Amino acid sequence: MPLLDFGDALNLALREEMRRDPRVYCIGEDIVLGLPFGVTKGLIDEFGADRVLNAPISEAAIVGSAMGAAVTGLVPVVDMHFADFVTCAMDEVANQIAKSRYMFGGQIDCPLTLRMPYGIGKSGGGHHSNSVEAWFINIPGLKVCIPSTPADARGLLKTAIRDPDPVLVFEHRGLYRVTGEVPEAETLVPLGSADVKRAGGDVTVIATARMVHESLEAARRLAEEGIEVEVVDPRSLVPLDRDTLAASVRKTSRVVIAEEGPMRGSTGAWLAWVVMEACFDDLDAPIARVAGPNVPIPFSPPLEGFVTPTANDVVAAVRQALK
Amino acid sequence: MPPGPDQLLQMYAGMLRVRLVEERVRELFANGRIPGFLHTSVGQEAVAVGVCAALRPDDYVLSTHRGHGHLVAKGGALRGLMAELYGKANGVCHGKGGTMHLADASVGYLGANGVLAAGCVLAPGVGLSIKHRKSGQVVVTFFGDGAANRGPFHEGVNLAALWTLPVVFVCENNRWASSTAHALSTAGGSIAARAAGYGIPGESLDGNDVLAVWEATARAVERARRGDGPSLIEAHTIRWVGHFEGDGQAYRGKAEVEEGRRTDPIARLARGLEERGLLDAAHAALIREGVVAEIEDAVAHAEASPLPAPHDALTDLFAYYPWRD
Known part of the structure; x- marks a missing residue:
């Protein structure tokens, strides 16, 4: 299988879907040049300015217009530039897009994809670094996926574009240049299908996006001590593959949940409840969590480093779960 | 081409339909038949009807919290509307x-x-989609004078103008942003004048004159269909009723509603039709009878319709969702 980086895998998915379906178009700020992370680079050459729309810095109009187009026959893929900026289009996402099918009694399809470049790193600071996926799992009517590998990124983005409902794809900006094997054949990853990234019998670590990689590093270190960690990546948070998570927990009886965003009211808190509900009698220890502290993301490298969950934190949490 | 006799009579019946639907709905609300927060458009009928009369059946309309009139004017079935207002299972939503x-x-x-x-x-x-599909449709978006101070108004007009999209922005200026007067919420006074900043036509007109509304909309629609881009229409009208049903309206005196009744858009068109010999008392009574019958049919339908099963609250979220949430 060829090696591609995460960003190029997303670019491949966009090309494949735009070739397949002439209704698909991309819209966002600076996307003709492929800024800021290269995902849309070169699309303009193949698909032209009618399908690769460089928008003004006008998030409400970008996201709102995507809904208007989606409910009347097009299939927009919005590049949010930085997921943090979605706050400028929050009415459009939370009140309009998420509710369109439901409020209107199922009359209207809203097949749009929001690509959400997000996450901590490189001193992005308070407005360019946040993990905001938890906001959206709390909004009924949105599907949310969060890939960790190039193959998953391509497969999930393709599925998102084909879905008749709005789907958010969270792309951790620290992963764009991470490489991985991507199947030559066109491969879709269904929503609601978790993936076991490493098998192990002692502790289950449920992790998303960058924390999958940190958890795999933690698992390698712990394996040297004879502790076998199973790393499970939900890949989509809505819908959630409860069965795969529960099967792993029933096997190991010990659970760590690792995410990057702040601890409070988060994705991990939700997953912990899901695991507790399904597997209470199987658990031999309290569920341990790895997450950021409840502060905004600071600028200075030592401060940023302090709030960034890493493999060290996963190792510590695994030890706690083994007590 | 100015509207012919048939179209004028349709506008008359159309405004009457909106008026009588709204008045019936207010009554049903007062009697506890309709739940929720109700905003009606009594007095503002000429805007909804004048705009929609200039549209094709396949054109699109985006509406507001005060939207019954827009739906009725666009041709929405009264049965589906009324059952929806009642919260019934066979309401349009x-x-x-x-x-x-x-x-x-x-x-x-x-x-x-x-x-x-x-x-x-x-x-x-919607305009992008129309352009992409080359369908020749247009989209009208209604909004109030209060809404023109929100960011999406400016972002939307900017994008539609920038990309020359077939959109008609119709501001229904009824002088009140909920309970706050236009002068206390809107800098610069004119909303139509804001069009100049985006390089598109902006027109301020008497929104109680259905023909003026029709004419301005027809012009804007023609421009949009030609591919020349959006327009902004500011239609000045008067809300005869409160912002919502139950609004005590302490913020305004009776004079404004009296002014509204004096400039009643329906009576005004009726006079014009009578002068031209297109309408007389008997004909008007017949039209009214027909509209009342339609409305009463819709009310009877809504009354007789079943409430939704409570667990239907969980349906219609996604096109397909075979997973447990």
């Missing part, structure tokens, strides 16, 4: 939308909206 969040896609009515100016940013996307 299965009881999930209600007065402020209903849509009827079958007539291109893409949604009332609980959020002011929300339609202003949806409209450019």
